[in-house]
Amino acid sequence: MFTLLSTSLAFSPAARSAMAGRGHAASAVSMASDFLIAPSILSADFARLGDEVTNVLASGADVVHFDVMDNHYVPNLTIGPMVCKALRKHGVTAPIDVHLMVSPVDRIIGDFAEAGASYITFHPEATGHIDRSLQLVKSLGCKSGLVFNPATPLDCLEYVMDKVDIILLMSVNPGFGGQAFIPATLDKLRQARALIDKSGRDIRLEIDGGVTPKNIGEIAAAGADMFVAGSAIFNTPDYKATIDVMRAELAKAK
Ligand SMILES: O=C(CO)[C@@H](O)[C@H](O)COP(=O)(O)O
Numbered sequence: 001m002f003t004l005l006s007t008s009l010a011f012s013p014a015a016r017s018a019m020a021g022r023g024h025a026a027s028a029v030s031m032a033s034d035f036l037i038a039p040s041i042l043s044a045d046f047a048r049l050g051d052e053v054t055n056v057l058a059s060g061a062d063v064v065h066f067d068v069m070d071n072h073y074v075p076n077l078t079i080g081p082m083v084c085k086a087l088r089k090h091g092v093t094a095p096i097d098v099h100l101m102v103s104p105v106d107r108i109i110g111d112f113a114e115a116g117a118s119y120i121t122f123h124p125e126a127t128g129h130i131d132r133s134l135q136l137v138k139s140l141g142c143k144s145g146l147v148f149n150p151a152t153p154l155d156c157l158e159y160v161m162d163k164v165d166i167i168l169l170m171s172v173n174p175g176f177g178g179q180a181f182i183p184a185t186l187d188k189l190r191q192a193r194a195l196i197d198k199s200g201r202d203i204r205l206e207i208d209g210g211v212t213p214k215n216i217g218e219i220a221a222a223g224a225d226m227f228v229a230g231s232a233i234f235n236t237p238d239y240k241a242t243i244d245v246m247r248a249e250l251a252k253a254k
């Protein structure tokens, strides 16, 4: 089975149904629960990654945001399925939110499902077949999501609303941590929130890039309910203190 997952470029319907349910802990955090804080491990100390993840979860984070960059779709290179698997082996049971900045994306989806990903999100530009890639993620037992760059319109959502569990809006151009939040994303969040409400589905609205304790309240008020924050958490000495301030700001935004 592992060989199939690792080498197959496209999965037949039979193979997909055989692999269904293998995604890890997709339901560990209810998709209907309140605000979720998802530290991006891109800003963690990679030399101590397991401990960093353990610490940030013990400090009150809900989800581990796992940025995968291929030096092709984005101009940076990070971590792959082996690291995801290693975190599971280290004892991480929280949901792992795999943000794929990889093109083409289909080849790597099975490897991440096998490695313990809970949510797998990808950029519509990174696949020739958005609907098929979403189905592939779901068939492997993971929650699926689409990621929209700051200048990418939400148009394609109209056709796949029934297949997304997460809509992720980038509030920076992807590739690096530590960039400033692009304010135009607030309007786009309101637009996405209206689409979600209209669909009547339980879809998370995730925001990624430049989220800080200072702007998280405003971002929540615009409709986001899942907040990726890398440098704003990992570049502080006390993760719990930072996450507590974020929660306090979110409570005010409710
Ligand atoms: O996907 C990305 C960048 O491409 C992000 O997840 C960043 O890693 C977020 O970092 P901060 O902007 O919060 O520092």
Ligand SMILES: [Fe+2]
Binding pocket: 040, 065, 066, 067, 099, 208, 228
């Ligand atoms: Fe990300």
